[in-house]
Amino acid sequence: MNYIDVAIKNSKAYFCLDCGKCTANCPISQYNEEFSPRKIINQAVLYNQNQVINNELIWSCLTCQMCSERCPSDVSFSQFIIDVRKEALNKGKLPQCSHGGVIQTVMKMMANPNLKQKRTEWIPKKLKTSKKGDVLYFVGCLPYYDNIFSKDIDVEPLEIGKSTIEILNYLGIEPVILEDERCCGADLLTIGDKENFEKLAKINISLIKESGASTIVTACAECYNILKNIYPSLSKEFKVKVWHISQFINEKLDSFKFKSPSDKKVTYQDPCRLGRYNGVYDEPRNVLTAIPDVELVEMVKNRNNALCCGTNSWINCDANSKQIQVRRLKQAVNTDGSVLITACPKCEIHFKCAMNDENLDKNSRINIKDLTVFFASSLKSGA
């Protein structure tokens, strides 16, 4: 089958009614009038089908699924775009990789089985981890994000890792941390690099199997989505239960003792991979409001209407991304909350990067913290 037929079939694009709801709700279309998911689908289904891969705009989609949320025919535009990108990549087309393409290169290097990484040196001695066990903490690319971003913008990705282990230790769990864990591959899959994605997945699946874990906890929305939804389709033996840290905490809320938190009025950013992709809306909110004195104020756009953080897979970050980020930051500031809580390390990096602009006005500046960092800092020690 021709690639475009596969893409149309997988995304059910043939059901498209040409209603335009997708374009009307797409955050990119609001700022870039050239970009229209309706038009791309329409052209692919009706007209010059094989031209789609030549369209530079295919790399602009955020795969945020806002369009699918609204589509009356249940067309998955992001699935369509991923299939098209696969072919485009095969034909030698490339996205504009942000950060000089270094993140993509790091991911591809990790796909090499010969690599022996040193990716656990950041774990402080006082935190307890183990080599084998039932619960595995899947760290994701945090050590690399630390290498790449912590000098330029005000982020500390490894704090997310430390806080997550701290929370698990608090529950008496000494999580397995893989010495040589690889990137989950989400960003390569999204730009259409299926080959390297599968290499990464294969290594991870066998490492997880060796560890004997039956439960995986992750503090990254993207890793959660991939481990939960894609890995099982690659290997029948992959039968582990995958949790986002917010779900894991939510199950065991009674076991925590809190102190008064540093910030009392908070707002919450739904990462698309957690929200629209997996319907995880309530757990992070429960976790936040379980902390005494915390008041959660919603932004105008929340839950399934939440605005994306503006970039996907570290590609095509441009003026439109910035406009989306600033708009979202303004919505957060308008809640009068003192801190914006994120549940995906990438959302945090993208928003903080937008705030790195010294010309940005005060109405677009807010304190941003990861859910795990905020939660861990509200725990009463020694309970």
Add this chain to the structure above:
Amino acid sequence: MADKKQSSNDKFIPKIVVFACNWCSYAGADSAGINRIQYSPYFRIIRVMCSGRVHPNFVLKAFLDGADGVIVSGCHFGDCHYIFGNYRAVDNFEKTKALIHTLGLEEERIRLEWISAAEGVRFGQVINEFVDQIKKLGRSPIAEN
């Protein structure tokens, strides 16, 4: 290069990439040639306008594509044609070093050097030293595949 068959260490021919800035280091390599300096041939030189242009991805991409070692070379401090380019090169190199470390490659596989247009002899020395160093380290694990 028929290097696959020659993986035993004495016959190991390293692949080394040198990013040299247009104004100092590349001219330094030229000067090594003009002065007929004898030095190891196992490197490929890539001219960039400024050492500050060498983003960490340039170096990592070289490793991904099979390099065993990478040198980044620019003008001495104060001599940069663009005034602050080599300071930027230091920042970039620090990031590269951190990434190389996390990836588990030996930090000795990368080197930052300042070589002026007049230092042809030193260019040869640096290359010779680095080739020896890489020979000791052997094939990069990423290049092995």
